[in-house]
Amino acid sequence: MNVQDISVGQYELVMYVFSFCVSAFAAASLFFWFGRSQVSKHYKTAMTITGLVTFIAFYNYWRLYDSWVATYHIVNGALAATGVPFDNIYRDSDWLLTVPLLLIELILVMRLPRSETVSRSWTLGVAAALMIVLGIPGGVSDGVNSTRLIFGVLSMIPFLYIVYSLYAGLGESIERQPDSARGLVRLARNLTVVTWFFYPIVYFLPFVLPMSGGTPTTVVQVGYAIADITAKVVFGLLIYQIAVRKSEAEEGRNA
Amino acid sequence: MNVQDISVGQYELVMYVFSFCVSAFAAASLFFWFGRSQVSKHYKTAMTITGLVTFIAFYNYWRLYDSWVATYHIVNGALAATGVPFDNIYRDSDWLLTVPLLLIELILVMRLPRSETVSRSWTLGVAAALMIVLGIPGGVSDGVNSTRLIFGVLSMIPFLYIVYSLYAGLGESIERQPDSARGLVRLARNLTVVTWFFYPIVYFLPFVLPMSGGTPTTVVQVGYAIADITAKVVFGLLIYQIAVRKSEAEEGRNA
Numbered sequence: 358m359n360v361q362d363i364s365v366g367q368y369e370l371v372m373y374v375f376s377f378c379v380s381a382f383a384a385a386s387l388f389f390w391f392g393r394s395q396v397s398k399h400y401k402t403a404m405t406i407t408g409l410v411t412f413i414a415f416y417n418y419w420r421l422y423d424s425w426v427a428t429y430h431i432v433n434g435a436l437a438a439t440g441v442p443f444d445n446i447y448r449d450s451d452w453l454l455t456v457p458l459l460l461i462e463l464i465l466v467m468r469l470p471r472s473e474t475v476s477r478s479w480t481l482g483v484a485a486a487l488m489i490v491l492g493i494p495g496g497v498s499d500g501v502n503s504t505r506l507i508f509g510v511l512s513m514i515p516f517l518y519i520v521y522s523l524y525a526g527l528g529e530s531i532e533r534q535p536d537s538a539r540g541l542v543r544l545a546r547n548l549t550v551v552t553w554f555f556y557p558i559v560y561f562l563p564f565v566l567p568m569s570g571g572t573p574t575t576v577v578q579v580g581y582a583i584a585d586i587t588a589k590v591v592f593g594l595l596i597y598q599i600a601v602r603k604s605e606a607e608e609g610r611n612a
Numbered sequence: 613m614n615v616q617d618i619s620v621g622q623y624e625l626v627m628y629v630f631s632f633c634v635s636a637f638a639a640a641s642l643f644f645w646f647g648r649s650q651v652s653k654h655y656k657t658a659m660t661i662t663g664l665v666t667f668i669a670f671y672n673y674w675r676l677y678d679s680w681v682a683t684y685h686i687v688n689g690a691l692a693a694t695g696v697p698f699d700n701i702y703r704d705s706d707w708l709l710t711v712p713l714l715l716i717e718l719i720l721v722m723r724l725p726r727s728e729t730v731s732r733s734w735t736l737g738v739a740a741a742l743m744i745v746l747g748i749p750g751g752v753s754d755g756v757n758s759t760r761l762i763f764g765v766l767s768m769i770p771f772l773y774i775v776y777s778l779y780a781g782l783g784e785s786i787e788r789q790p791d792s793a794r795g796l797v798r799l800a801r802n803l804t805v806v807t808w809f810f811y812p813i814v815y816f817l818p819f820v821l822p823m824s825g826g827t828p829t830t831v832v833q834v835g836y837a838i839a840d841i842t843a844k845v846v847f848g849l850l851i852y853q854i855a856v857r858k859s860e861a862e863e864g865r866n867a
Contacts, residue, residue: 390646398650405646409639416635440687446624450632454639497621 363571365436368429371578375422378582382415385590392597397607400600403465407593410455410462414589417451418582420444448581449496452489457482459592460519463545466599469530477527481519488515492560501563509560516557520550537602545595548587555584618826620691623684626833630677633837637670640845647852652862655855658720662848665710665717669844672706673837675699703836704751708744710844712737715774718800721854724785732782736774743770747815756818764815771812775805792857800850807843810835 389408393401424444430437460481464474495508523546534542559577562568568577644663648656679699685692715736719729750763778801789797814832817823823832 390642393646393649401646401650405643409642412642413635413639416638417631420631442686442689444624444628446628447631450628450635453632454636 362569363429363436363574365431365434367571367575368431368436371575372422372425374579374582375418375425378418378586379415379422381586381590382411382418385411385593386415389593389597392600395604396597396600397604399468399607400466400604403462403596403600406458406462406465407596410458410589411593413454413458414451414585417447418585420447446493446497449489449493451585453486455589456489457485459549459588460485462593462596463542463549464527466596466603467527467530467534467542468603473530477522481522481527484515484519484522488512488519491515495560505560505563509557512560513557516553520553523550535603535606537606538599541595541599541602545592545599548592548595552584552588552592555580617824618684618691618829620686620689622826622830623686623691626830627677627680629834629837630673630680633673633841634670634677636841636845637666637673640666640848641670644848644852647855650859651852651855652859654723654862655721655859658717658851658855661713661717661720662851665713665844666848668709668713669706669840672702673840675702701748701752704744704748706840708741711744712740714804714843714847715740717848717851718797718804719782721800721851721858722782722785722789722797723858728785732777736777736782739770739774739777743767743774746770750815760815760818764812767815768812771808775808778805790858790861792861793854796850796854796857800847800854803847803850804843807839807847810839 386408389404389411393404396404421444424441424447427441428439428443430439461478464477464481468474469477489512491508491512493508495505495512498504527546531539531542531546559580562573562577566573568574641663644659644666648659651659676699679696679702682696683694683698685694716733719732719736723729724732744767746763746767748763750760750767753759782801786794786797786801814835817832821828823829
């Protein structure tokens, strides 16, 4: 990225968004972990993992923040490049762990039979990891080229398999959820699919629009942050609500 | 290691793998420690120690990351050596604590009679510490020489004793584990032995292949990371599953 192309305002906006995310993800982790004591034992692992997802995001946004700060100096109101590259790849490092865990937290909060939990966690978890790993060669190759195109298309195969599974196989299990939780589980599933579409759109955008320079960089970084907050914190709050409602319903049945 | 021999891509790959390990080990520790509340009191110490092993790895991978970053600068897309050496010895510092603890977590989750737990923890723990300490003089002497050979061979004596014990003495105790856990305990034991063989292979590899330069360095560092994640996190997840299953089985028996 060329230093002439980004304004001081854009640079600072991205920096503050990264810092905001550091605090929001840390706070979310603590909220989810404290929430463990307010759900029944069947949902504690789901809450542990919900907090781990935001914890891993907290760590990686800290790294992104440090890397962004190291990329430029602001001296007397003007930006000067330090020559150190911005390490956007911390996002891939984050997703490789968090994307499988996000699917697993949805599966866990559904409290399916143990064998179904294990098999769905494995197939969806492996598909999610494969999707991220296949995206990396294209992600690190800056700009428009065949590597980006080929690995992008390959990465879409597990992505579409996951979307299909969330509506077909797992979709049937969602329809068998208790009344008090079914709507929220459906919402969590739909939120996952909608927010996840942001990532391939950004991935393929360079083929359509020129993506170098300050404005596209700022839009993409802020957009990723909004997508990550939605997919991890808002999604996690839904998981927590589902766990609370199901715990209450199950306690009521036992009383 | 010569700066001309490593590419920017290899340098960044190792850096990201170290960062990935930092977040994965920290997340694993939290998962294991939260898991303490989901196992019976007999398995809480095993879960504490499982989390300590990944916690110590989290710390040492943070040091490895910082040391790796301090070894080179990337300025305007080119690598420049800073002259600061890369401190691979943090690995030995990690193993000296974690390798005895890994054996002790396996022994604890088996819930043997107290005297057997104590005696096996001592003999296997001391053998593991001896194995690591004997490896250090050879590990710090770069390349092919008699120090590496002599201490490598000495270090193999406790290593082979541990492998023997895991199948002979402790192997008999494994066969007396309850049905619900026996297969998993066997799997944990086998995973230990298989992953641990990676370390002496890397240790003796310089006698067979030239190991300086970017490609061997990258392969070894990424290989160590995969072996460490498998031996500590995947192994720990098995320990957790064993603890959960045995807790459930024992609760059922008391009810």
